[in-house]
Amino acid sequence: MPVILAIESSCDETSASVCVDGEILSNVIANQTIHEAYGGVVPELASRVHQQNIVPAVQQALLNAKVSKNDIDAVAFTRGPGLLGSLLVGVSFAKAFALAKNLPLIDINHMQAHILAHFIAERKPSFPFLCLTVSGGHTQIVLVKDYFDMEVIGQTLDDAAGEAMDKTSKILGLPYPGGPLIDKHARTGNPDAYKFPEPQIPGFDFSFSGVKTAILYFIRDNVAANPNFIQENLGDICASVEKRIATILLNKLKRAAEAYNIKDIALAGGVSANTGLREGLTNLGAANGWNVFIPKFEYCTDNAAMIAIAAYYKYLKGEFAGQEIAPLARMPISPLTP
Incomplete structure (x- = not known):
């Protein structure tokens, strides 16, 4: 019964989710309003706000799921595609958390996760x-x-x-x-x-x-x-x-x-x-x-629950990443896709 902490930070939403044996127990999304003044997402500002939001988002996700840091079996994160600076915040946090707790890492393709969000619901x-x-x-x-x-x-x-x-x-x-x-x-x-x-x-x-x-x-x-x-x-x-x-x-x-x-x-x-x-x-x-x-509206926009459910299926296959892994701004949905 794996307990997975998932992080999503590909653009301007900082999100954390906890998945237990394929069931989503929490899905916290911190939006960024700073970009409204500029008429679009400013990558540098997005990265800075991710740094401010990621710890509170993870803490709230753990609280909502009634799970402690010691219960986590793996840490999942969005590797790409996305804004490189934003991805770096999520990847760095996930790697640090996993290293501190001696946990395996699971890297997730953001676009695959959008599709796999359909497996959160009972009707699949x-x-x-x-x-x-x-x-x-x-x-x-x-x-x-x-x-x-x-x-x-x-x-x-x-x-x-x-x-x-x-x-x-x-x-x-x-x-x-x-x-x-x-x-x-x-x-x-x-x-x-x-x-x-x-x-x-x-x-x-x-x-x-x-x-x-x-x-x-x-x-x-x-x-x-x-x-x-x-x-x-x-x-x-x-x-x-x-x-x-x-x-x-x-x-x-x-x-x-x-x-x-x-x-x-x-x-x-x-x-x-x-x-x-x-x-x-x-x-x-x-x-x-x-x-x-x-999907439900909460699983349409960028969110960590879709990262968590994708990570659950990777966990079952035993597909883990090493600490040397780096984010990718461009990441095809499959190796054969140009």
Whole structure:
């Protein structure tokens, strides 16, 4: 019955979780508000705030789980991908904790962990399944053959879907973080009010740079004609943008599901918290007879619980890391992925 302490620090959330025999007992997330003034994550500031947050986050995770430091059997951490400075804080803490307590280390791929977050819940997908993984920096369709046997069969050729959401929010003058605000305003608007183009990219790959440009020109031209255009039509704009991004993602996912003849379909990553995308996948799944799996909101954004559950399956396989291990800003989801 392994007791695993897990650390997540890939971007701007400092998170700690305790997992006992595959059950998540705590999941503490310390957010960073300092970046709001800059309209995005400032890597140097993120690293400094991680240093301030990591000890209290770990202490609270242990308290919530009613577990002491002496009960821990292994320490897991996000090795990558992510901001190198942020990763260094988490990796350094995990290595120091493990060294002090003479515990094994378990290194985790952040993107694999997003997918394996589905195994926290009682209802789990069956292998093989497809997972649409969507975050601020990644947009991928992953064929999941086993816990750590994953193949990216489609990915963005330029910008990620989350980045398109964030850039749209900036164009609209919304504060950071803009993605949740677009989701909020979209609930009040008409998703068919405005039409934005759908890129015609072969295969299962994505592109969002053209969509971002189309949105920019659309807003520019309409504001030139009516300076109050954004304020008067914010709900409709957000709803229309959200629908276009969601349909780009779901149309490719549908093609992949048909090509691979797979019925278990999952959604993961920070953008999986988007209401429109969740509803769109649910409706598409019902229409196609899919078994759809969507994590709870707390497991969509970056969190240590997903690191902990991934580490649990690595622990069972006896796959541990040494003290010489270093973080990686870029880390493919599998060795075969470019």
